[in-house]
Amino acid sequence: MGSLNKEEEMEQIVEEPNEAILYVNGVRKVLPDGFAHLSLLEYLRDHGVNQNPRSLADILRIWEVFYPGTTKCTDNLFLVSKTILSSSFMCFNRELKQQKTNQVLFVGKDIGLTGTKHGCGEGGCGACTVMVSHYDRKMKKCMHYAVNACLAPLYSVEGMHVITVEGVGNRKRGLHPIQESLAHSHGSQCGFCTPGFIMSLYALLRSSKTPPTEEQIEESLAGNLCRCTGYRPIVDAFRVFSKTSDALYADITSLNLQEGEFICPSTGKPCSCGSKTNDQSICSTRYEPSSYSEVDGSTYTDKEFIFPPELLRRKLTPLNLSGLGGLKWYRPLTIKDVLELKEKYPNVKLLVGNTEVGIEMRLKRIPYQVLISVAHVPELNILNVKDDGIEIGAAVRLTELLNLFREVVTQRSAHETSACKAFIEQLKWFAGTQIRNVASIGGNVCTASPISDLNPLWMAAGAKFRIINCNGNIRTTPAENFFLGYRKVDLNSNEILLSIFLPWTRPFEYVKEFKQAHRRDDDIAIVNAGIRVCLEEKGEEWVVSDASVDYGGVAPLSLCAIKTKEFLIGKKWNQDVLHGALNVLRTDIMLKEDAPGGMVEFRRSLTLSFFFKFFLWVSHQIEGYKSIKESVPLSYLSAIKSFHRPPLVASQDYEIRKHGTSVGSPEVHLSSRLQVTGEAEYTDDTPMPPNGLHAALVLSKKPHARILSIDDSGAKSSPGFAGIFFAKDVPGSNKIGVIVLDEELFASEFVTCVGQVIGIVVADTHENAKLAAGKVHVEYEELPAILSIEDAIGAKSFHPDSQKFMRKGDVDLCFQSDQCEKIIEGKVQVGGQEHFYLETQSSLVWTMDSGNEVHMISSTQSPRKHQVYVSRVLGLPMSKVVCKTKRIGGGFGGKETRSAFIAAAAAVPSYLMNRPVKLTLDRDIDMITSGQRHSFLGQYKVGFTNKGKVLALDLQIYNNAGNSLDLSLGVLLGAMFYSDSVYEIPNVRIFGSVCFTNFPSNTAFRGFGGPQGMLIAENWIQRIALELKKSPEQIREINFQGEGSIMHYDQQLEHCTLAQVWNELKVSCDFLKVREEVDEFNLQNRWKKRGIAMIPTKFGISFTHKFMNQAGALVNVYTDGTVLVTHGGVEMGQGLHTKVAQVAASAFNIPLSSVFISDTSTDKVPNASPTAASVSSDMYAAAALDACEQIKARMEPIALQRNFSSFAELVTACYLERIDLSAHGFYITPDIGFDWSTGKGKPFSYYTYGAAFAEVEIDTLTGDFHTRTANVHMDLGYSLNPEIDVGQVEGAFIQGLGWVALEELKWGDASHKWVPSGCLYTCGPGSYKIPSLNDVPFKFNVSLLKGNPNVKAIHSSKGVGEPPFFMASSVFFAIKDAILAARAETGHTGWFPLDNPATPERIRMACLDEFTAPFVSSDFHPKLSV
């Protein structure tokens, strides 16, 4: 379409448009009326699937707009696309029935752009990121910015250009350098997050005049979540587009390269892609040199979509459109029109970014009727820098505001911009870039959220709000007086906010922002604050002439601490005023014990901590002025050092052991090019077959109750309703279960958890199905519920036959003997974890031959389980049920069993109505219904010598299974196997129990109980260390297992590399030196502390059920020399297909590109075990190899006849000789077996070993923390693909970091009385925080042990998926180490309990000091749902 450089040179002839339009990827689309309820994402993915026309005339109108010219072929014939519009087709059908005149013809035209993903629907994951471009007439330039398409209303982008990942590049047109780079650097595993990352960077590059810095690139990704990669490869891929310093690139010698390091040809920096391998060829193939300039206009841009000339010429016009249910949408372009509309509709919702209203309408289901988009009203978009301050229009977006403040602080004198600087700092941590690009200050102010980040600052900074009424009269009110109550502001129904005036600060007037959230990036505050003082020099003293102390998160509204403010004014600025103000503040801000949000003690402590920090900061600012007498002690400065994240530095150190053409090479993921272009299809992207329906679940709202009655009349009269089904309708058996049939598909008489499925509704659209399901009214008789492990123990509520026992030696005898010089007892609570795969659970089921066969495409780790469940509930033989899985957007155990009931539920309406049914769970429903990692309770008694040698362990261990057994027994046994971690203990006794609780069934999650067992063990190791005043690392080393050690379940360790891995890590991280540095830092810094830890791991590889250790593969060789492999394993990002293909390629001695792996399907490879337990590469690669060897053996006689010039020639010759070129391969893991009744045997084929080192820094006043360094060293044998394995290590580590330090599940239980009983509060990315890029260690080094082949698995490799997960506990124990240093400052030495996750609340409340003392005693223990 031309060069980007010409965008702004276009001649502008302003045209009056006569229709609403939008450009998508350079293609003009007319926006019909009637779509006001659609988000941009819905429009892009389904293109009108939600429209629900009411009449034939409606259909014709909509149709005409979408398909001009194709609407009518004849009077009686209409064209309907294959995928579109199953919904309109349905309505169409109904109309047809009434009219009895028309026929329908299907044409196979798919118009959905499914590259943009739906990960959460609430602006919290970034999977839906697209770039929006519009021409700004005021600035006379094209603006390009990233937005969340899930929250952007469709009509908000009218007259604009939307570019999706498909428009950036694709395999036919060519990949964009961003896509190439991400694919090459292994930055896409499951690929579900990938389009979002591509679009965030793409928008940054398109909007930057000069190459962005690495910091800017990382900042632009703050709103994008990835659950697989650990972010490092994404950063590496994207930093290619940044050049931080030309000198850096020009003058390589100045870089002081370490010996053996070299310059990466793409980044121009010391290489982070295996810098110590000295193999530059690898690096240069991984990082194709590409630079920003290619994106900027010289090379690639010829292929890029420019801003459509029509849009340059076109003037915005007012819009007056409508949506479903009578929704009205207006886009006025003058303040006069806004006020007229406001007068007409006093309850109207004004919109700018829709980031509040969108959540209210979509998640909270508030049915607003009139929406007015005020984003383009000039009076609301003013930004005037005046003599006395800045006037900011209410519709100004946060990004614009941030840019203005950044400019202003460079232009005005420093004393004037104290408030501006505070806003800059606060806005840095306000949401992610996509939200900041659209969200307005007016929207933030008028929503009046009690945790708004900006409102306390407006109040503190003395801002004034200008308010205009419908008559055009303007009044002004101070921000301090504007907030009246929970989401109530001082605006009459005929008023709107016009603008905000922010005054310049005066000399010696200081404004500072504060915010503490669960996660630093893109998270709402737990508590925030804006504090200001104005000081006057009076004689020898500084006196407070004015002040404002304002908090968020401590009351239903942003709160001014009035008594504190009054106390401060007139006082001298010294230690006395500090202590006095803190005393007043304590009574100024009161929070009831059961205040919504919980964490009451933490929140109250934070109010004091923030004020203390403010006092120190101001004192430091005025230090040096003649009359200040007291200076801030150097060690106290640590309280006011703000967090700065340097660009990520990472290394990956491994050896390459090649075997044949491909095995051992760091090949890129086979689907990566499809994933980076958005061409890779996931279940929900599958085009809906004709006549398809969408499903939604009817869920229990009570944790334990008898169902008295179900009224579904509301659902039946809901728009688009097609059918509803309950237990009585299930054609086969309603009883389901993984090991025992202890679940019902649809609850019949009782419900045993909130979120249990009671029925299923099908309707024409996803939205309509949800709407109808929400209208089913269930009457319950509530019954007592068990909502914790402790409750379950008290009530002896255990799943039947689930109490297990393992022993070694004689624990009682040992405790009684005098060998045990010390005995400790304690308990450890281990928190759960949500899988948070980016792609939610999804199944599409359809029938064939009128229900004689049932087929499905499912997002599952176990297609076989779907086949079993569906055949059972439908009463069909398994041979008539087929499940296929192409790829899944992450699983981590969450789609091993808990996906099967989704498919089974969807199968019921599909079978009974003989129509395709798609069931894709929304994020909140997924989190509520499908179970998590088990929380655990461990009660231990450990005996040891004074030297630290552990002699006896007596452990009672419980897991919280929820309301069905699922895999909980296996998970419990997993924890029991790993309860010794890596320690040689002569006497062990472990009792395990699986608790029945009234929560959704918990399930497998990476590590399968192992991490929980090991975390309990490392807790008592750490306690022994404190008892003996030694380091935990010393205690670990004294107790290490080694070659020949016999486990408490009788397996003997062979080829044990634990000590080698540990020792190499200890040297590479320079442990002893860092220990000294950390101790020194802690001496110098009172309010920031550092901690370190080294943690070992050993992880057994095999399914512990022997029968599951079997695998099949089907290999077909074709006459063109290509090979198709199908096997029983599922590709979920872990690179399984790539590794299996590498093995096949090497087997046939052909290039990897000649091997293709198709989808996993139960009709090609039957009876496959789930893809789990880190065994899949071992097993499926071995099965594929077996098949390859069979074919090779058949080909060998021909191959020996002569020299063939190519593999294709050989294959053709074999074909002509009628040789079977297809084989089924099979593999069983040899030499394993475990007797579950005795608790003895050899459950594992071998062990994977590893060790990790972490260094963290905590802010003792707020609980904020970051990981400075993490080094992970793993023994993975001779890796089949070292880059994929490194990716698994990094991804597992960051996921583990989430478990140990960030991700807290909050359930309605005794610990969280403000949450309804049995409900999950943390059911979306807004409240449940998985790690973001900002949580990646500053230095993140991964290395693989060299020269250690594994004799037990294919090509000497080792399983990798789960073992590195526990390595993140090094961060947890490093945090604990830092807390110990903080506690020592106030004389609290000795052991203390710390639960995971070590959230800011737990860190801060463990750092006992004068600011926690008023609220808690020294044994305070924050609550945890366990």
Ligand SMILES: Cc1cc2nc3c(=O)[nH]c(=O)nc-3n(C[C@H](O)[C@H](O)[C@H](O)COP(=O)(O)OP(=O)(O)OC[C@H]3O[C@@H](n4cnc5c(N)ncnc54)[C@H](O)[C@@H]3O)c2cc1C
């Ligand atoms: C993922 C995510 C992360 C977020 N993170 C943060 C965060 O870190 N900190 C934080 O404080 N908030 C956060 N928010 C909240 C939200 O983004 C902000 O409050 C935002 O500023 C709202 O602006 P908007 O333009 O999108 O509001 P909209 O949704 O468009 O409007 C919000 C409300 O304001 C009213 N309104 C808008 N303009 C006017 C006006 N001129 N006069 C009268 N009423 C008006 C509307 O009627 C409506 O009720 C987050 C939200 C999301 C979805």
Ligand code: FES
């Ligand atoms: S789907 Fe839009 S941010 Fe998650």
Ligand code: FES
């Ligand atoms: S690759 Fe990022 S979520 Fe899977």
